[in-house]
Amino acid sequence: xxxxxxITVCLCLEHGVVTAPLVDALRAAGFRVSGDIDTPxxxxxxxxxxxxxxxRSAQHSMLVGARKTWIAYIDHNMASVHNNLDxxxxxxxxxxxxxxxxxxxxxQRCIERAIKQQHALQRQSHFDSLTGLLSNRxxxxxxxxxxxxxxxxxxxxxxxxxxxxxxxxxxxHHGFNFADQLLSFVALRLKSALGPLAKIARLGxxxxxxxxxxxxxMEAAQQLAQRVHAIFDEPFQILSERVRVQADIGMVxxxxxxxxAEELMRNAHSAMQTAKERDVHLCRYEQGAQQDWTSNxxxxxxxxxxxxxxxxxxxxxxxxxxxxxxGMEALIRWRHPTRGLLMPSEFITAAESSGMIVPMGYWIIxxxxxxxxxxxxxxxxxxxxxxxxxxxxxxxxxxxxxxPRLIQEAGIDxxxxxxxxxxxTVLTDPKRALATLExxxxxxxxxxxxxxxxxxxxxxxxxxxxxxxxxxxxxxxxRVSLDHEADSIVRSIINLAHDLNMQVVAExxxxxIQLGFLLANGCDQVQGFLFSEPRPLWEVLQLIDQILRPVTxxxxxxx
Ligand code: C2E
Ligand code: CA
Ligand code: CA
Numbered sequence: 077x078x079x080x081x082x083i084t085v086c087l088c089l090e091h092g093v094v095t096a097p098l099v100d101a102l103r104a105a106g107f108r109v110s111g112d113i114d115t116p117x118x119x120x121x122x123x124x125x126x127x128x129x130x131x132r133s134a135q136h137s138m139l140v141g142a143r144k145t146w147i148a149y150i151d152h153n154m155a156s157v158h159n160n161l162d163x164x165x166x167x168x169x170x171x172x173x174x175x176x177x178x179x180x181x182x183x184q185r186c187i188e189r190a191i192k193q194q195h196a197l198q199r200q201s202h203f204d205s206l207t208g209l210l211s212n213r214x215x216x217x218x219x220x221x222x223x224x225x226x227x228x229x230x231x232x233x234x235x236x237x238x239x240x241x242x243x244x245x246x247x248x249h250h251g252f253n254f255a256d257q258l259l260s261f262v263a264l265r266l267k268s269a270l271g272p273l274a275k276i277a278r279l280g281x282x283x284x285x286x287x288x289x290x291x292x293x294m295e296a297a298q299q300l301a302q303r304v305h306a307i308f309d310e311p312f313q314i315l316s317e318r319v320r321v322q323a324d325i326g327m328v329x330x331x332x333x334x335x336x337a338e339e340l341m342r343n344a345h346s347a348m349q350t351a352k353e354r355d356v357h358l359c360r361y362e363q364g365a366q367q368d369w370t371s372n373x374x375x376x377x378x379x380x381x382x383x384x385x386x387x388x389x390x391x392x393x394x395x396x397x398x399x400x401x402x403g404m405e406a407l408i409r410w411r412h413p414t415r416g417l418l419m420p421s422e423f424i425t426a427a428e429s430s431g432m433i434v435p436m437g438y439w440i441i442x443x444x445x446x447x448x449x450x451x452x453x454x455x456x457x458x459x460x461x462x463x464x465x466x467x468x469x470x471x472x473x474x475x476x477x478x479x480p481r482l483i484q485e486a487g488i489d490x491x492x493x494x495x496x497x498x499x500x501t502v503l504t505d506p507k508r509a510l511a512t513l514e515x516x517x518x519x520x521x522x523x524x525x526x527x528x529x530x531x532x533x534x535x536x537x538x539x540x541x542x543x544x545x546x547x548x549x550x551x552x553x554x555r556v557s558l559d560h561e562a563d564s565i566v567r568s569i570i571n572l573a574h575d576l577n578m579q580v581v582a583e584x585x586x587x588x589i590q591l592g593f594l595l596a597n598g599c600d601q602v603q604g605f606l607f608s609e610p611r612p613l614w615e616v617l618q619l620i621d622q623i624l625r626p627v628t629x630x631x632x633x634x635x
Contacts, residue, residue: 083191085102085187086122087126101178101180104180145194171186171193206278209276215277218275220336231292232292232297234329236288236327238283239324240262242321261312263284273290302358308323322357326351326361327347333361347359356373356425373426385411389406390404391611392607394602396599401459402458405462406440406462437472448492450613454617463495479519480519494522494523497509498525498527524579526549528549543578546573554586566597582599591606591631
């Protein structure tokens with residue numbers, strides 16, 4: 077039995093006239109009554125809200141957002157409105173209360189019923205008991221509500237469907253409890269990556285849905301989808317194991333694609349399946365175009381290469397001792413004729429699995445060589461440019477013989493060229509990697525180890541390779557000063573690298589706190605949005621004067 081004395085009822089009524097008898101009846105039934113929900117404190121304090129269906133929009137959103145048990149209240153004056161009780165008004169109401177039911181005992185029963193109903197519903201169908209995320213039903217309601225708001229406020233809604241790769245293997249290998257923990261961790265990372273505004277659901281198994289509201293445009297939607305993709309960059313630590321899982325993500329945006337909440341969920345799901353089939357990780361649903369786009373990624377990449385749709389953007393690396401830009405990383409972009417600028421996460425995996433990364437990789441190296449000459453012409457002859465190498469390129473038997481030819485044709489100084497490889501790239505076929513890397517370094521090209529800290533191996537595993545620089549993965553950089561473990565990992569990577577005579581670059585530096593930590597702990601170079609995002613070469617060249625000058629930053633005092 078609920079104790080009415082512990083229940084505060086908040087009134088959200090348009091016509092003051094009905095308030096007095098209602099308040100009296102509520103008090104007589106033993107409930108506390110607070111004022112109008114226009115004041116958020118009242119709403120926060122209340123367990124139940126009595127709501128008049130004619131009160132609209134802003135308050136309605138507040139109500140639904142606050143997840144209160146609410147009861148539609150209909151008084152005599154509103155008899156005519158009765159028939160107009162549209163779905164929106166009453167959709168979330170647990171009970172409908174009529175003015176002639178104001179007798180205290182009836183009120184009490186109505187409120188108790190509503191609360192019980194709400195609790196049961198929440199437990200059973202609105203939330204996923206494992207992760208605490210929304211369930212299918214809770215998510216559908218939230219999506220309905222979001223779509224409704226789009227027609228009111230404009231802006232965009234994006235729905236993401238996410239499915240884990242390799243989850244069944246985790247289940248088989250480690251058992252259900254372990255797999256459940258993994259799901260809970262995925263839920264946690266999603267929540268912390270997206271913040272409180274995103275609504276996230278798990279639909280059983282390893283399938284998640286994400287609702288992003290009030291987006292200013294497609295770019296914001298894409299950035300958030302990338303952010304979701306990035307939560308899988310680092311492995312999950314479960315008990316004493318580190319497991320790495322990947323996800324396939326499908327996205328649909330409204331109103332670009334129109335439909336009901338259910339239809340949009342289906343569309344996001346089908347885009348996710350396309351991403352999985354085509355091995356691209358991230359795929360956007362577009363009405364009609366869905367099939368053509370990803371059905372032949374290999375073909376699309378080949379055409380793009382022929383039409384010169386790829387470009388390289390450059391992100392500077394700042395030397396902390398010299399306070400200057402001493403290098404840049406080349407990052408590929410695809411300027412798609414109809415889809416705009418595509419990021420590597422949308423096509424690199426497909427390029428790797430189809431083998432297209434090999435010819436693309438040659439183009440990248442040729443382009444880097446051309447850009448190095450251009451940089452030298454602008455007085456930047458000492459800036460070293462790094463490109464990322466995929467394991468497929470290392471497996472390519474011709475790589476070691478083609479590379480010297482490309483370098484010679486371009487007439488560049490080989491010391492200005494660097495390759496970034498991840499541990500996985502190196503360890504996929506260590507024997508071949510070693511042979512290739514020895515041939516490459518014999519030319520004067522340097523090698524750096526990318527995303528360090530995320531793989532399984534220790535530095536000792538890879539000491540046999542001719543590596544001169546280690547790049548600390550951005551997932552560590554971004555946790556320094558927030559998390560003791562990250563602090564000590566970063567510190568020990570720096571010390572270990574220095575003991576082995578290697579340079580250390582921290583990637584993903586975004587703020588002063590991170591920079592301060594890296595400076596204090598002797599990191600050699602930093603790269604990240606704090607100094608610059610990756611930019612096209614012409615933009616880099618426009619900033620040439622700044623680049624030649626020492627980097628200025630409050631923490632980097634003049635030498
Ligand atoms: P990566 O090698 O780890 O590259 C660094 C990524 O971090 C880039 O993403 C860069 O834009 C992003 N980044 C840089 N600074 C910051 C920061 O401060 N904060 C955050 N949050 N991110 C930052 P991008 O360009 O999307 O590239 C993603 C990945 O795609 C690269 O990761 C690399 O593995 C791959 N990739 C990019 N270009 C190429 C390429 O030419 N060839 C190959 N094989 N792979 C490439
Ligand atoms: Ca890299
Ligand atoms: Ca990296």
